[in-house]
Amino acid sequence: xxxxxxxxxxxxxxxxxxxxxxxxxxxxxxxxxxxxxxxxxxxxxxxxxxxxxxxxxxxxxxxxxxxxxxxxxxxxxxxxxxxxxxxxxxxxxxxxxxxxxxxxxxxxxxxxxxxxxxxxxxxxxxxxxxxxxxxxxxxxxxxxxxxxxxxxxxxxxxxxxxxxxxxxxxxxxxxxxxxxxxxxxxxxxxxxxxxxxxxxxxxxxxxxxxxxxxxxxxxxxxxxxxxxxxxxxxxxxxxxxxxxxxxxxxxxxxxxxxxxxxxxxxxxx
Amino acid sequence: xxxxxxxxxxxxxxxxxxxxxxxxxxxxxxxxxxxxxxxxxxxxxxxxxxxxxxxxxxxxxxxxxxxxxxxxxxxxxxxxxxxxxxxxxxxxxxxxxxxxxxxxxxxxxxxxxxxxxxxxxxxxxxxxxxxxxxxxxxxxxxxxxxxxxxxxxxxxxxxxxxxxxxxxxxxxxxxxxxxxxxxxxxxxxxxxxxxxxxxxxxxxxxxxxxxxxxxxxxxxxxxxxxxxxxxxxxxxxxxxxxxxxxxxxxxxxxxxxxxxxxxxxxxxx
Amino acid sequence: xxxxxxxxxxxxxxxxxxxxxxxxxxxxxxxxxxxxxxxxxxxxxxxxxxxxxxxxxxxxxxxxxxxxxxxxxxxxxxxxxxxxxxxxxxxxxxxxxxxxxxxxxxxxxxxxxxxxxxxxxxxxxxxxxxxxxxxxxxxxxxxxxxxxxxxxxxxxxxxxxxxxxxxxxxxxxxxxxxxxxxxxxxxxxxxxxxxxxxxxxxxxxxxxxxxxxxxxxxxxxxxxxxxxxxxxxxxxxxxxxxxxxxxxxxxxxxxxxxxxxxxxxxxxx
Numbered sequence: 191x192x193x194x195x196x197x198x199x200x201x202x203x204x205x206x207x208x209x210x211x212x213x214x215x216x217x218x219x220x221x222x223x224x225x226x227x228x229x230x231x232x233x234x235x236x237x238x239x240x241x242x243x244x245x246x247x248x249x250x251x252x253x254x255x256x257x258x259x260x261x262x263x264x265x266x267x268x269x270x271x272x273x274x275x276x277x278x279x280x281x282x283x284x285x286x287x288x289x290x291x292x293x294x295x296x297x298x299x300x301x302x303x304x305x306x307x308x309x310x311x312x313x314x315x316x317x318x319x320x321x322x323x324x325x326x327x328x329x330x331x332x333x334x335x336x337x338x339x340x341x342x343x344x345x346x347x348x349x350x351x352x353x354x355x356x357x358x359x360x361x362x363x364x365x366x367x368x369x370x371x372x373x374x375x376x377x378x379x380x381x382x383x384x385x386x387x388x389x390x391x392x393x394x395x396x397x398x399x400x401x402x403x404x405x406x407x408x409x410x411x412x413x414x415x416x417x418x419x420x421x422x423x424x425x426x427x428x429x430x431x432x433x434x435x436x437x438x439x440x441x442x443x444x445x446x447x448x449x450x451x452x453x454x455x456x457x458x459x
Numbered sequence: 460x461x462x463x464x465x466x467x468x469x470x471x472x473x474x475x476x477x478x479x480x481x482x483x484x485x486x487x488x489x490x491x492x493x494x495x496x497x498x499x500x501x502x503x504x505x506x507x508x509x510x511x512x513x514x515x516x517x518x519x520x521x522x523x524x525x526x527x528x529x530x531x532x533x534x535x536x537x538x539x540x541x542x543x544x545x546x547x548x549x550x551x552x553x554x555x556x557x558x559x560x561x562x563x564x565x566x567x568x569x570x571x572x573x574x575x576x577x578x579x580x581x582x583x584x585x586x587x588x589x590x591x592x593x594x595x596x597x598x599x600x601x602x603x604x605x606x607x608x609x610x611x612x613x614x615x616x617x618x619x620x621x622x623x624x625x626x627x628x629x630x631x632x633x634x635x636x637x638x639x640x641x642x643x644x645x646x647x648x649x650x651x652x653x654x655x656x657x658x659x660x661x662x663x664x665x666x667x668x669x670x671x672x673x674x675x676x677x678x679x680x681x682x683x684x685x686x687x688x689x690x691x692x693x694x695x696x697x698x699x700x701x702x703x704x705x706x707x708x709x710x711x712x713x714x715x716x717x718x719x720x721x722x723x724x725x726x727x728x
Numbered sequence: 729x730x731x732x733x734x735x736x737x738x739x740x741x742x743x744x745x746x747x748x749x750x751x752x753x754x755x756x757x758x759x760x761x762x763x764x765x766x767x768x769x770x771x772x773x774x775x776x777x778x779x780x781x782x783x784x785x786x787x788x789x790x791x792x793x794x795x796x797x798x799x800x801x802x803x804x805x806x807x808x809x810x811x812x813x814x815x816x817x818x819x820x821x822x823x824x825x826x827x828x829x830x831x832x833x834x835x836x837x838x839x840x841x842x843x844x845x846x847x848x849x850x851x852x853x854x855x856x857x858x859x860x861x862x863x864x865x866x867x868x869x870x871x872x873x874x875x876x877x878x879x880x881x882x883x884x885x886x887x888x889x890x891x892x893x894x895x896x897x898x899x900x901x902x903x904x905x906x907x908x909x910x911x912x913x914x915x916x917x918x919x920x921x922x923x924x925x926x927x928x929x930x931x932x933x934x935x936x937x938x939x940x941x942x943x944x945x946x947x948x949x950x951x952x953x954x955x956x957x958x959x960x961x962x963x964x965x966x967x968x969x970x971x972x973x974x975x976x977x978x979x980x981x982x983x984x985x986x987x988x989x990x991x992x993x994x995x996x997x
Contacts, residue, residue, distance in 0.1 A: 197494045201487065207916040208477060208746060209773030211789045217768045218739065218793035225735045225766070225794065228494070230486045235478030238917060239977060251480050254595065255487035256494065266977065269952025321952040323967030326792065378476040379507060413590035414538025429592030439508060439535065466763045470756065477746060497763070499755045504747030520749045523864065524756035525763065647745040648776060682859035683807025698861030708777060708804065 198227045198337040199258030203248050204325065205236040206263070212323070216261075216330040219316065223334035230255065235378075239266035241292050243375060243450065245357050249295035250430050252283070260296070261333040262287040269321035274312075274328050275354065278305040278342050286333045288324070291357030306354060307346030314345055362386035362433070369456040371433065373448050380441025382448050384456075386433040391458060397425050399435060400455045405446050409435065425456060467496045467606040468527030472517050473594065474505040475532070481592070485530075485599040488585065492603035499524065504647075508535035510561050512719065514626050515644060518564035519699050521552070529565065530602040531556040538590035543581075543597050544623065547574040547611050555602045557593070560626030575623060576615030583614055631655035631702070638725040640702065642717045649710025651717050653725075655702040660727060666694050668704060669724045674715050678704065694725060736765045736875040737796030741786050742863065743774040744801070750861070754799075754868040757854065761872035768793065773916075777804035779830050781913060781988065783895050787833035788968050790821070798834065799871040800825040807859035812850075812866050813892065816843040816880050824871045826862070829895030844892060845884030852883055900924035900971070907994040909971065911986050918979025920986050922994075924971040929996060935963050937973060938993045943984050947973065963994060 200220060206212035213234050220229055232251045236244040244264035252260060265272075265288040273289035280301025285293045286309070297303050309315070309328060314335045319327045332345045362371035362385050371384035391397055391411035400406040409423035415438040418424045423442065428434035435442040435454070448454060469489060475481035482503050489498055501520045505513040513533035521529060534541075534557040542558035549570025554562045555578070566572050578584070578597060583604045588596045601614045631640035631654050640653035660666055660680035669675040678692035684707040687693045692711065697703035704711040704723070717723060738758060744750035751772050758767055770789045774782040782802035790798060803810075803826040811827035818839025823831045824847070835841050847853070847866060852873045857865045870883045900909035900923050909922035929935055929949035938944040947961035953976040956962045961980065966972035973980040973992070986992060 199490060199494070201483070203480070203483070207773075208771070210915045211741070211771040211785050212915075214739070214741070214768060214770035215789050215792045218770070218789060221737060221766060221768055222792070222794045225737070228490060230483060230490055232483035232487070233477070233480040235476075247480050251484050251487060254484045254491070256491045267954050270954035320967040320969075322964070326967065377479045377481075415591065416536050416539035426591070429589035429595065431589075468759060468763070470752070472749070472752070497759060499752060499759055501752035501756070502746070502749040504745075516749050520753050520756060523753045523760070525760045646748045646750075684860065685805050685808035695860070698858035698864065700858075 198224060199230065199256040200227050200261055200333055200337050201230045201232050201251070201255050201258065202261045203232040203236065203244060203251070204234045204263040205238050205240065205244060206234050206325065208234055212325065216325050219326055219330040220334040220337075223331055224338040227334065227337045236264050240264065240450070241266070241290050242357060242359070245292050245295045246375060248292065249299045252296050252300060257282050259284045259286060259333045259336045261329055262292050262296075263325040263329055264288075264292050265290065265324065268324050273308050273349070274310045274324060275349065276307050276309050276332055276336065276342055276345055277303050277351075277354075280304055284336050284342065286329050286336065289355050291355045294355065294357045295359070303351040303354065305342050306349045306351045307342050308349045309346035312346050314340075360385045367457065369433075371454050371456060373450050373452045373454060374432075376443045376448070376450060379436070380443040381428065381434055381436040382442050382446070382454070383428055383430065384433045384435070384454060387431065389427065389433050391425065395458065398457045399423065399425065399446065401446055401448060402453050403447055407446065415439070467493060468499065468525040469496050469530055469602055469606050470499045470501050470520070470524050470527065471530045472501040472505065472513060472520070473503045473532040474507050474509065474513060475503050475594065477503055481594065485594050488595055488599040489603040489606075492600055493607040496603065496606045505533050509533065509719070510535070510559050511626060511628070512644060514561050514564045517561065518568045521565050521569060526551050528553045528555060528602045528605045530598055531561050532594040532598055533557075533561050534559065534593065537593050542577050542618070543579045543593060544618065545576050545578050545601055545605065545611055545614055546572050546620075546623075549573055553605050553611065555598050555605065558624050560624045563624065563626045564628070572620040572623065574611050575618045575620045576611050577618045578615035581615050583609075629654045636726065638702075640723050640725060642719050642721045642723060643701075645712045645717070645719060648705070649712040650697070650703055650705040651711050651715070651723075652697055652699065653702045653704070653723060656700065658696065658702050660694065664727065667726050668692065668694065668715065670715055670717060671722050672716055676715065684708070736762060737768065737794040738765050738799055738871050738875050739768045739770050739789070739793050739796065740799045741770040741774065741782060741789070742772045742801040743776050743778065743782060744772045744863065746772055750863065754863050757864055757868040758872040758875075761869055762876040765872065765875045774802050778802065778988075779804070779828050780895060780897070783830050783833045784913060786830065787837045790834050790838060795820050797822045797824060797871045797874045799867055800830050801863040801867055802826075802830050803828065803862065806862050811846050811887070812848045812862060813887065814845050814847050814870055814874065814880055814883055815841050815889075815892075818842055822874050822880065824867050824874065827893050829893045832893065832895045833897070841889040841892065843880050844887045844889045845880050846887045847884035850884050852878075898923045905995065907971075909992050909994060911988050911990045911992060912970075914981045914986070914988060917974070918981040919966065919972055919974040920980050920984070920992070921966055921968065922971045922973070922992060925969065927965065927971050929963065933996065936995050937961065937963065937984065939984055939986060940991050941985055945984065953977070
């Protein structure tokens with residue numbers, strides 16, 4: 191149910207944080223080029239340089255965003271040989287960012303890439319292009335030009351969609367009735383999202399979780415935090431429809447000593 | 460002096476923080492439904508699950524906001540039996556959030572509730588409604604529909620205003636000439652707001668503050684931070700016209716070991 | 729290449745942080761007065777009360793922002809005798825903030841001050857003006873009135889541009905072939921900007937850095953983070969075209985124990 195609107199929309203995701211002016215300067219650059227665009231900050235709290243976390247956040251947020259231009263910058267290789275790209279997806283979105291896999295899951299979810307251009311030498315880049323802030327000098331001006339109506343072919347030179355960097359993602363597996371999953375995201379509340387999409391626990395069922403570090407705990411499979419007492423462990427399907435672990439009014443990441451990438455075993459007893 | 464404007468305004472307050480994409484996704488949802496709305500982020504830094512802090516912040520900020528739709532989400536009981544509501548106030552505002560007292564002080568300050576609806580099963584909710592992210596699935600779409608012109612009766616089913624959850628707030632009292640107050644808010648600077656509205660200290664007067672933990676200190680009653688030397692304690696009427704304690708270029712919360720809810724005794728000697 | 733636009737733009741920079749509602753309330757005040765304005769948050773993460781850091785951030789960000797009204801509040805002397813001012817610069821910008829040097833480098837960079845007014849008793853201030861929150865009561869309403877079309881003379885009383893507070897800034901110097909510089913900004917990544925604009929190192933050249941605390945390390949002069957291995961020190965020209973020190977995928981501030989104001993000696997061996 192996307193309502194078409196005359197207002198161009200740019201969403202913006204990065205690992206810049208909000209304590210410096212990196213995000214504000216990019217907003218300034220976009221406002222100079224396309225003053226009528228509405229810029230929605232999806233988040234600038236992606237852990238620094240964590241392309242995978244940024245990619246998952248982007249692909250999860252896009253279905254809730256208006257169709258528009260989607261700018262994403264998590265770019266540990268800025269200034270190196272990695273390409274800067276802009277894409278058109280099958281569902282009509284345009285994605286702009288570094289070609290390091292950051293855009294890949296979102297593009298897949300948006301029906302795949304129809305067309306891609308290398309914008310590293312875009313005629314719309316701000317000159318001189320700095321070596322360390324392509325968000326300001328390349329990505330923001332190109333995103334704003336697209337929002338203002340430029341065609342993809344105008345902002346860069348064509349590249350083969352098949353040559354774009356992909357991202358390898360882990361997937362949970364079943365081993366003798368035990369779900370062997372991995373932490374893929376820890377939110378600010380300490381809720382831990384796992385790489386499992388479908389789970390066959392029953393509501394209210396006791397489950398058991400164990401980390402490779404030997405932390406082992408009893409939990410309950412439920413729908414929401416209040417389904418367990420304050421301080422107790424909950425296993426649940428989160429709002430992205432992935433299996434997750436939480437502590438009601440507490441932090442599951444802290445309780446279990448879990449960080450992104452860590453393995454967690456979940457069993458029904 | 461509210462200037463009427465054609466642009467619909469939504470204010471948005473939550474305890475989501477800005478490191479994840481919760482806030483950004485809600486913005487996306489609202490932009491899809493009401494692209495012309497201006498969304499003002501009042502704050503997303505309410506301490507996690509602290510309904511009282513969120514309620515005080517909302518009621519303090521509303522008089523400075525355009526009349527519009529006011530979305531607030533501090534919702535430790537998300538997915539449980541607590542109701543989700545939308546209200547119309549006597550001064551023409553619409554408030555949207557959980558029925559846990561969060562909206563109550565703001566509604567009182569806005570002249571009281573004229574009409575209320577339960578939006579837990581709103582036809583405008585995003586389906587399927589998740590158990591843990593009603594900000595995205597219920598509150599944001601309803602707020603955006605109201606901003607786009609929907610009547611309250613269209614977004615939910617009527618409930619009795621008298622049945623809404625209220626919030627009990629502490630109030631300072633005088634005891635033998637000593638003001639016995641409580642910390643109600645600690646800002647990022649460490650300034651501590653108390654639950655006292657009217658105080659009879661004279662400008663420049665020395666005062667004495669004491670905590671129940673035995674911390675005791677001399678302060679001065681003044682107008683602004685610079686009225687005391689750097690590092691010294693100031694008691695003053697803050698910008699919300701409540702009594703507060705600060706340290707010039709320092710943190711009163713740290714100096715006095717004060718947290719929200721703690722008692723503080725203030726006397727004129 | 730500033731595209732003229734009918735949409736009034738206000739940029740907003742402060743040390744308010746985002747955990748409280750200070751920034752949100754100022755947005756509310758501005759939206760009530762000038763609902764059509766686009767407000768761009770340059771940053772609210774200026775270290776508390778650090779006028780120098782705020783001034784450098786503002787002057788660095790302004791060239792990337794649309795010409796408009798530029799509100800800045802880093803105001804440790806709020807409520808004291810320091811003036812509140814609004815300025816018009818030679819390049820058509822209007823700057824609003826405290827007269828404590830915060831606006832000075834930006835005004836210089838914008839071609840100098842053509843006209844200035846004292847807005848401490850502006851008829852557009854919100855009454856009663858609090859002693860501690862001039863951002864809400866004086867600066868925001870005046871900025872919004874200017875964005876809505878008011879002339880500078882309408883919002884305050886004329887003051888002599890030459891009487892405005894300036895800011896003394898350090899500058900690196902050469903001493904026997906050693907560059908003696910000072911840290912002027914540390915960003916969230918731990919990259920340390922120095923007060924040196926022009927440097928004569930060759931790309932790839934090994935350099936040596938030393939602090940007054942006796943920390944001494946080898947680095948390499950390069951263009952971007954990826955020019956050195958992960959964990960190694962890079963000396964480079966940053967995106968503001970100033971000399972800076974970074975650690976690839978790490979924090980130079982931490983590695984070298986550097987804080988703003990500290991001296992750093994950089995030599996070619």
